[in-house]
Amino acid sequence: MDRSAEKIIRVSNAVYKYNRDTEDEVTALRGISFEIAEGEFVALVGANGSGKSTLARLLNALYIPDEGDVFVSGINTASDKNEDILAVRRTVGVVFQNPDNQMVASIIEDDVAFGPENLGLPPAEIRERVDWALECVGMADHKKGTPFRLSGGQKQRIAIAGVLAMRPRVMVLDESTAMLDPRGKKEVMDVVERIRSEAGVTVIMITHFPDEAARADRVIALSGGRVAMDMPSSAALSDVEALRSIGLDAPLPARIAYELRKRGLSMPEGITTPDGLTEALCRIKN
Amino acid sequence: MKDVVFGQIYPVNSPVHRADARAKFIIMILYIVTVIFASSFMQMAVIALLLLTVILMSRIPPLKVLSALKAIIVLAIATFIFTVLLNKGEGAENESLYLEFGPFCICGTGLLTGAFIICRIVLLIVGPTMVTLTTTPVDMADAIEFLLAPLKLIKVPVHAFGMIMSIALRMIPTLFEETQRVMNAQKARGACFDHGNVFKRIGALVPVLIPLFISALKRSADLSDAMESRCYNGGKGKTRMKVLKFRVSDILSMLFSALLLFFILVCVYNWWNWGWVAFMQMGTV
Numbered sequence: 001m002d003r004s005a006e007k008i009i010r011v012s013n014a015v016y017k018y019n020r021d022t023e024d025e026v027t028a029l030r031g032i033s034f035e036i037a038e039g040e041f042v043a044l045v046g047a048n049g050s051g052k053s054t055l056a057r058l059l060n061a062l063y064i065p066d067e068g069d070v071f072v073s074g075i076n077t078a079s080d081k082n083e084d085i086l087a088v089r090r091t092v093g094v095v096f097q098n099p100d101n102q103m104v105a106s107i108i109e110d111d112v113a114f115g116p117e118n119l120g121l122p123p124a125e126i127r128e129r130v131d132w133a134l135e136c137v138g139m140a141d142h143k144k145g146t147p148f149r150l151s152g153g154q155k156q157r158i159a160i161a162g163v164l165a166m167r168p169r170v171m172v173l174d175e176s177t178a179m180l181d182p183r184g185k186k187e188v189m190d191v192v193e194r195i196r197s198e199a200g201v202t203v204i205m206i207t208h209f210p211d212e213a214a215r216a217d218r219v220i221a222l223s224g225g226r227v228a229m230d231m232p233s234s235a236a237l238s239d240v241e242a243l244r245s246i247g248l249d250a251p252l253p254a255r256i257a258y259e260l261r262k263r264g265l266s267m268p269e270g271i272t273t274p275d276g277l278t279e280a281l282c283r284i285k286n
Numbered sequence: 287m288k289d290v291v292f293g294q295i296y297p298v299n300s301p302v303h304r305a306d307a308r309a310k311f312i313i314m315i316l317y318i319v320t321v322i323f324a325s326s327f328m329q330m331a332v333i334a335l336l337l338l339t340v341i342l343m344s345r346i347p348p349l350k351v352l353s354a355l356k357a358i359i360v361l362a363i364a365t366f367i368f369t370v371l372l373n374k375g376e377g378a379e380n381e382s383l384y385l386e387f388g389p390f391c392i393c394g395t396g397l398l399t400g401a402f403i404i405c406r407i408v409l410l411i412v413g414p415t416m417v418t419l420t421t422t423p424v425d426m427a428d429a430i431e432f433l434l435a436p437l438k439l440i441k442v443p444v445h446a447f448g449m450i451m452s453i454a455l456r457m458i459p460t461l462f463e464e465t466q467r468v469m470n471a472q473k474a475r476g477a478c479f480d481h482g483n484v485f486k487r488i489g490a491l492v493p494v495l496i497p498l499f500i501s502a503l504k505r506s507a508d509l510s511d512a513m514e515s516r517c518y519n520g521g522k523g524k525t526r527m528k529v530l531k532f533r534v535s536d537i538l539s540m541l542f543s544a545l546l547l548f549f550i551l552v553c554v555y556n557w558w559n560w561g562w563v564a565f566m567q568m569g570t571v
Contacts, residue, residue, distance in 0.1 A: 110528075
């Protein structure tokens with residue numbers, strides 16, 4: 001197959017079961033298919049137990065699908081060649097939920113260097129990448145320090161730097177803001193957006209906060225291990241009823257617009273942000 | 287959190303911090319042997335003085351270093367008490383002070399030996415603490431991997447040893463925080479950790495250890511996922527950002543440590559019957 005024409009991520013009919021062939025078998029994914037092109041910003045939403053985090057691990061070859069396939073820039077993650085698996089992991093970097101559980105070293109720059117060191121790069125290049133990655137997430141001042149006294153948002157930015165230093169083409173954020181306070185969330189989201197615009201990294205953000213999903217271009221919603229929605233984020237997030245049916249709340253502005261519309265006010269479709277709502281309301285007044 | 291010293295680096299810039307981790311390990315081993323051989327208070331004083339010089343050079347507040355001793359205070363006191371009680375000295379006739387009760391006794395020799403053993407324990411703890419206070423876990427893992435390299439010949443997973451130690455050190459503050467959290471959660475539900483006798487208090491810790499253990503397992507599963515996803519491959523083809531390099535100062539320090547060991551051995555055994563050795567044998571126990 002011609003690799004240049006291949007989407008960076010292609011999931012076709014993926015099925016994944018935990019504890020396969022035992023009494024406790026749980027099917028987490030029941031046949032998922034989608035494609036993601038390079039440069040997209042996709043939010044993957046779903047209620048607890050919808051299979052979001054399982055999917056993140058499939059994209060990184062941590063799990064191999066029981067049925068169906070996952071292709072990362074044309075490489076099947078089920079490949080049994082070690083080089084293929086490493087190539088997949090070099091392309092797709094994952095930032096996990098708990099920053100404390102993904103730090104390997106007790107000095108910040110050593111932790112960020114862990115990935116590039118595993119890639120076998122020469123020391124000078126590792127140093128350069130570590131400095132660049134810490135600069136990107138705005139933590140360059142802390143590089144000789146220890147992560148223990150930092151805030152959750154700062155720790156998570158270091159975890160992002162650790163993935164960034166491997167220069168991945170795709171970054172998966174697996175509920176990376178779930179444990180942070182609003183300020184930490186904003187710090188991390190700003191960094192993600194900067195990485196996307198400056199380094200051109202494809203971002204897949206797994207979240208159950210609809211407000212965060214509103215920053216993405218496209219929303220894929222999972223429900224019960226299946227894809228329930230796959231559309232541009234404004235369309236997906238303003239569909240209050242569809243989101244409610246899969247156990248999610250639409251962003252507050254979308255819900256307000258929905259309730260106003262139900263009471264007979266004419267509101268345009270696709271409102272997901274406070275700005276959009278304000279604009280629509282002002283237009284009514286005039 | 288603030289009290290944890292064991293295994294944690296104190297990140298400042300000093301000659302001791304910059305020294306090669308392998309050199310520090312070798313010096314530590316020579317130092318431990320030296321402390322064990324030393325047999326008089328005078329020799330202990332010489333070692334302690336040199337250790338103090340290293341502490342001052344490292345720019346770590348000496349109190350911070352000494353707080354490492356908190357962890358072993360019970361052990362030190364217990365050792366002292368047993369040494370004093372069980373040491374019979376030279377018998378009741380030759381001792382200036384002699385109290386006997388049952389199988390135990392307190393005598394001058396016993397007290398002196400007890401004090402000597404406390405000095406030895408303190409020196410044995412403070413020295414290695416200086417290594418962990420001034421060396422990053424990653425450097426330490428590399429040093430261990432380097433020093434154990436000969437074992438690779440008999441297929442010992444040397445890289446894994448280094449990695450395990452480095453991660454264990456990295457996890458100490460995290461697990462400590464977790465312990466506090468579990469204890470607080472149980473206090474909120476009416477558990478008591480500061481009432482009753484020793485046995486009751488120890489019993490109250492069991493319900494703390496179980497959730498702690500489970501969460502440590504969960505953390506290690508998460509960590510292994512994170513490491514794998516960052517291309518960790520058991521250390522195959524791994525390079526280093528900071529390559530360890532022996533410098534002249536490292537080699538000189540190692541030579542000096544070896545010399546110190548030799549000096550102490552001369553002081554203890556006095557092979558050549560030098561007169562000044564008697565001075566160094568003052569306070570022999």
